[in-house]
Amino acid sequence: GQQVMQIPQYQHVQEGEDFTTYCNSSTTLSNIQWYKQRPGGHPVFLIQLVKSGEVKKQKRLTFQFGEAKKNSSLHITATQTTDVGTYFCAGTPNDYKLSFGAGTTVTVRA
Amino acid sequence: NAGVTQTPKFRVLKTGQSMTLLCAQDMNHEYMYWYRQDPGMGLRLIHYSVGEGTTAKGEVPDGYNVSRLKKQNFLLGLESAAPSQTSVYFCASSYAGAHETQYFGPGTRLLVL
Numbered sequence: 238g239q240q241v242m243q244i245p246q247y248q249h250v251q252e253g254e255d256f257t258t259y260c261n262s263s264t265t266l267s268n269i270q271w272y273k274q275r276p277g278g279h280p281v282f283l284i285q286l287v288k289s290g291e292v293k294k295q296k297r298l299t300f301q302f303g304e305a306k307k308n309s310s311l312h313i314t315a316t317q318t319t320d321v322g323t324y325f326c327a328g329t330p331n332d333y334k335l336s337f338g339a340g341t342t343v344t345v346r347a
Numbered sequence: 348n349a350g351v352t353q354t355p356k357f358r359v360l361k362t363g364q365s366m367t368l369l370c371a372q373d374m375n376h377e378y379m380y381w382y383r384q385d386p387g388m389g390l391r392l393i394h395y396s397v398g399e400g401t402t403a404k405g406e407v408p409d410g411y412n413v414s415r416l417k418k419q420n421f422l423l424g425l426e427s428a429a430p431s432q433t434s435v436y437f438c439a440s441s442y443a444g445a446h447e448t449q450y451f452g453p454g455t456r457l458l459v460l
Contacts, residue, residue: 243389246387267446268445272449278453279437279451279452280390280439280449282449282450285446325390327390329445329446331445332444332445333395333444333445334380334395334445335392336392337382337389337390337391338389339387339388340389
């Protein structure tokens with residue numbers, strides 16, 4: 238079955254620095270979604286990418302979908318303490334359900 | 348508009364006991380999902396439903412049963428709890444399938460001793 242892999246599992250960032258987290262699938266994805274989970278909270282939808290090579294921005298967050306639609310990335314610039322949490326990517330193996338990656342947990346050093 | 352709610356928020360069970368987790372949504376969503384979250388393993392799908400009266404197995408269905416008798420409710424049952432079922436359980440719903448945003452409930456923390 239489809240597996241969605243995320244790297245790195247943990248990201249420790251100095252406040253103000255940039256970082257990128259990556260998501261890779263063993264099969265082609267029809268779309269990919271990104272979610273954020275704050276410590277002690279529940280996952281919250283951030284964005285969905287559908288088209289090959291698509292790039293979307295949300296303030297300091299840049300999301301990209303690979304040309305082959307088998308990978309995606311999330312780049313955060315000028316990291317702030319509000320960026321702390323776990324970021325999940327999720328792909329669609331079929332029309333009914335999402336397959337989530339294990340997540341990248343981000344901590345920020347002030 | 349409460350969104351997705353889950354009860355209880357926290358529960359401690361002894362091995363072999365049974366319990367039911369309730370998920371309710373007031374967004375008129377067709378699809379509902381049950382996930383478990385364990386450290387380092389992300390969200391794993393237990394069961395899901397594509398509409399009232401329907402259920403289907405996800406990645407890790409063993410030891411769990413579900414029912415969707417009403418569109419707004421999705422119940423997750425543990426017939427005989429085991430320590431391996433200690434986890435955080437999240438319910439989610441979406442309007443129509445995997446291409447739509449999933450809205451998550453606040454979660455239920457379950458400890459099985």
